[in-house]
Amino acid sequence: MKMRMFLVLCILFPIGCSNKISSNQIIGSWWYIQDDSTYSEVYINENEWVFNHESIGPISMKYYLRKDSLFISDFENINMKNWKVVKVNKFKLLLKRNEEEVYLYRLYLIDTYFDVLNDSVAYDNFEQEFIYRYLIRK
Numbered sequence: 001m002k003m004r005m006f007l008v009l010c011i012l013f014p015i016g017c018s019n020k021i022s023s024n025q026i027i028g029s030w031w032y033i034q035d036d037s038t039y040s041e042v043y044i045n046e047n048e049w050v051f052n053h054e055s056i057g058p059i060s061m062k063y064y065l066r067k068d069s070l071f072i073s074d075f076e077n078i079n080m081k082n083w084k085v086v087k088v089n090k091f092k093l094l095l096k097r098n099e100e101e102v103y104l105y106r107l108y109l110i111d112t113y114f115d116v117l118n119d120s121v122a123y124d125n126f127e128q129e130f131i132y133r134y135l136i137r138k
Contacts, residue, residue: 021065021085029112030093030104031133039134042104043113049073050113054134058113070095107133 023046030042043050049063049072061073070083086101087094093104109129116122 021068021070021088023065025088026065026070026085026093029107029109031107031137032102032104033137039137041107041130041133045114048114052113052130054131 023044027044027046030044032040032042034040039054041052043052043058044063047062047064049061050058051061052058063070063072065071065085068085070085072081072083081097083095083097083102085093086096091106093106095102095104111122111126113126116126
C-alpha cells in the first residue's frame with residue numbers, strides 16, 4: 001500500500017508542479033505602462049498577439065507558447081522574441097526577458113478587439129475607448 005501511494009505521488013507531483021503555460025491563461029485583453037510612460041494594450045486570442053500603442057495603433061503578430069516561454073514575432077514576422085512567463089493569474093501577467101520585466105494587467109472589455117474587427121462603427125468606438133483608457137492612466 002505504501003509503495004502504491006509512493007508511485008502515485010511520484011507520478012502526480014511533477015504534473016501538478018509543471019511550469020507549462022496554456023493559451024487559456026493569457027487569452028484576453030491586457031494593458032501596461034512602458035518604461036517611457038506610454039500606455040499600451042495587448043489583445044490575445046488563440047494565435048494572434050495584437051499590440052496597440054498610443055502613437056502606433058494596433059499591430060498584429062503571431063505568438064506561441066512552449067512550457068513557460070512565450071515567443072512573439074517581431075513587426076515583420078521574421079524574428080521571434082522569447083519571453084519567460086514568470087507569473088500569470090486572472091489579474092496579472094509578468095513577462096521577463098534578460099533584465100527587462102513587463103507587468104501586464106487584465107483589462108475587462110465588453111467588446112474585445114477581435115469582436116469589432118468586422119464592424120467599422122464598433123471598431124471606431126473601440127478606438128475611442130482606447131484613447132479614453134489611455135487618458136485616464138496617463
